[in-house]
Amino acid sequence: MAEIKKADGLVDWLDQRIALRTLTKVLLTEYWIPKNINFLWAMGVVLAVLFKILVISGIFLMMYYKPDINLAFDSVNYTIMQEVEYGWLWRHLHAVAASAIFLVIYIHMFVAIYYGSYKRGREVIWLTGMLLFMTFSAAGFSGYMLPWGQMSYWAAAVITNLFGGIPLIGEELVIWIRGNFVVADATLTRFFMLHVLLLPLAIITIIALHFYALRVPHVNNQDGEILDFDAEADKYKAGNKKESKVIPFWPVFLSKDIFVLSAFLVGYFYLTFFHFNFAMDPINFDPANPMKTPAHIYPEWYFLWSYEVLRGFFFSSDLGLVAFGIANVIFLLLPWLDRSPVVAPAHKRKGFMIWFWLLIADLIVLTIYGKLPPTGINAWIGFVASITFLALFFALPFITKAEAKNASKGA
Amino acid sequence: MGMTLGGIAAIGAGASLYAMKKSWDPLPSVISAGFTTVDLSPMDSGELRTVEWRGKPVYILKKSADMSKCADRDVQVGNDDYSVGVQICTHLGCIPSYIPANQVFKCACHGGEFDACGKNTFGPPPSPMEIPPFKIDGNKLVLGEEGPEYLRLVGKA
Numbered sequence: 001m002a003e004i005k006k007a008d009g010l011v012d013w014l015d016q017r018i019a020l021r022t023l024t025k026v027l028l029t030e031y032w033i034p035k036n037i038n039f040l041w042a043m044g045v046v047l048a049v050l051f052k053i054l055v056i057s058g059i060f061l062m063m064y065y066k067p068d069i070n071l072a073f074d075s076v077n078y079t080i081m082q083e084v085e086y087g088w089l090w091r092h093l094h095a096v097a098a099s100a101i102f103l104v105i106y107i108h109m110f111v112a113i114y115y116g117s118y119k120r121g122r123e124v125i126w127l128t129g130m131l132l133f134m135t136f137s138a139a140g141f142s143g144y145m146l147p148w149g150q151m152s153y154w155a156a157a158v159i160t161n162l163f164g165g166i167p168l169i170g171e172e173l174v175i176w177i178r179g180n181f182v183v184a185d186a187t188l189t190r191f192f193m194l195h196v197l198l199l200p201l202a203i204i205t206i207i208a209l210h211f212y213a214l215r216v217p218h219v220n221n222q223d224g225e226i227l228d229f230d231a232e233a234d235k236y237k238a239g240n241k242k243e244s245k246v247i248p249f250w251p252v253f254l255s256k257d258i259f260v261l262s263a264f265l266v267g268y269f270y271l272t273f274f275h276f277n278f279a280m281d282p283i284n285f286d287p288a289n290p291m292k293t294p295a296h297i298y299p300e301w302y303f304l305w306s307y308e309v310l311r312g313f314f315f316s317s318d319l320g321l322v323a324f325g326i327a328n329v330i331f332l333l334l335p336w337l338d339r340s341p342v343v344a345p346a347h348k349r350k351g352f353m354i355w356f357w358l359l360i361a362d363l364i365v366l367t368i369y370g371k372l373p374p375t376g377i378n379a380w381i382g383f384v385a386s387i388t389f390l391a392l393f394f395a396l397p398f399i400t401k402a403e404a405k406n407a408s409k410g411a
Numbered sequence: 412m413g414m415t416l417g418g419i420a421a422i423g424a425g426a427s428l429y430a431m432k433k434s435w436d437p438l439p440s441v442i443s444a445g446f447t448t449v450d451l452s453p454m455d456s457g458e459l460r461t462v463e464w465r466g467k468p469v470y471i472l473k474k475s476a477d478m479s480k481c482a483d484r485d486v487q488v489g490n491d492d493y494s495v496g497v498q499i500c501t502h503l504g505c506i507p508s509y510i511p512a513n514q515v516f517k518c519a520c521h522g523g524e525f526d527a528c529g530k531n532t533f534g535p536p537p538s539p540m541e542i543p544p545f546k547i548d549g550n551k552l553v554l555g556e557e558g559p560e561y562l563r564l565v566g567k568a
Binding site for chain 2: 158161175176177178179180181182184186190290291292293295296315316317373375
């Protein structure tokens with residue numbers, strides 16, 4: 001054990017006991033970030049702040065929310081919205097943040113795809129990131145059930161029903177998940193538990209892993225350049241800040257990040273205070289009624305693309321379910337579907353560039369048609385877009401293999 | 412030593428998982444509420460009744476003489492023919508309503524139609540309305556139990 005001396009202040013006292021100064025260095029002042037990045041690299045911090053907003057607003061909602069089918073609807077729409085002072089604030093912060101966090105997750109994710117930040121040592125960052133997308137999706141879905149309105153109920157009915165498509169155990173599994181033959185009180189209470197305890201716990205754990213996974217391979221940069229972080233850090237510490245290709249996380253990188261964050265929060269608070277309705281489906285202001293289905297059922301915007309893949313195979317619900325299952329895990333495999341060792345932005349990778357924008361365009365088409373009723377021509381457009389989605393991922397290994405061949409020829 | 416500790420820990424973990432699984436199971440009160448018994452004797456010919464079974468609407472239609480019979484879906488109780496089905500559209504889960512004048516079920520959501528036998532005849536529904544498990548007990552229909560008549564209809568026996 002190290003010798004404990006009389007401390008000359010609180011910082012020193014803590015430093016002798018928990019190595020505070022070393023910890024600060026490792027986590028902040030000597031955690032090196034490349035200079036050659038742009039505002040798109042700020043999305044991680046934006047996400048961390050949005051998650052904090054969700055936790056804090058969630059705590060206040062939880063003080064008045066009642067997870068019981070007879071009380072839930074009124075506890076949200078009457079107690080929280082009418083009686084609790086500033087209850088509306090927490091609800092709108094929570095609902096708008098839930099929607100916004102998916103927008104930023106998608107940006108974060110497609111920035112990683114565009115710049116190739118998912119390969120050459122960064123696979124674990126990608127995997128934990130996709131796990132976060134999945135746990136956030138589960139949190140979004142379970143939270144949507146809680147106000148117990150018509151959309152809450154029927155979204156829960158349709159989504160839990162999906163598990164019925166699993167061979168052999170499907171039907172039993174649906175009843176097990178719901179705790180009843182239909183979506184009922186047992187379902188609401190257990191999804192409440194998932195939403196406020198188990199999923200946030202899982203999310204916090206995976207966030208820690210996600211951050212940790214960055215330490216060894218480091219943050220990627222705009223050109224996919226391989227940096228010698230130790231050498232560049234030495235330059236910076238020696239005072240050659242201009243020549244050095246890296247900056248410390250704190251205070252240099254964060255000061256830029258906080259600017260992007262502020263710009264984002266202006267938009268976020270604008271939505272919260274003046275346009276919160278986009279996150280509030282009017283159908284969900286009717287209390288849940290198991291005997292009456294709303295004319296159209298559709299998920300929140302961020303699930304529309306996968307919902308459309310599910311519906312796209314309109315002639316066979318089994319095929320749709322298989323495609324939906326593939327769509328939900330295929331992104332996890334991206335580092336292995338990309339067979340090329342090249343780490344560079346998409347605009348420097350010809351075939352990949354086309355693939356990337358086709359994927360974005362296809363996801364936009366799927367999202368738009370996911371909201372429209374699946375009748376007539378819409379059903380066929382949905383079908384073609386779903387096939388295209390699967391075909392793109394099937395084609396990726398071939399496109400990148402060709403690129404790898406060209407790259408080795410050039411070298 | 413390590414093996415013993417690991418073995419006992421594994422048994423404990425397995426037992427915990429089992430308890431967790433069972434805690435998620437539907438409660439006994441929920442299971443016992445999963446059966447609905449309907450007395451068919453007071454029904455008039457051509458009359459349709461909707462009962463609730465496991466939270467879902469189930470229709471029972473006593474067929475009149477002018478209605479077509481379908482051997483593959485009708486339920487024979489005594490000398491009468493009944494059409495029984497879960498009154499949920501097989502397209503997207505809406506509840507179609509019965510129109511006695513045309514003897515069809517029409518779905519308001521996307522215009523799907525089913526005939527008096529519960530078979531899809533028009534529009535997007537991909538399959539006939541589902542037949543719930545039932546048992547015939549004298550003049551009573553017990554929904555939720557698989558009787559021989561049900562097994563015959565779904566082709567299991």
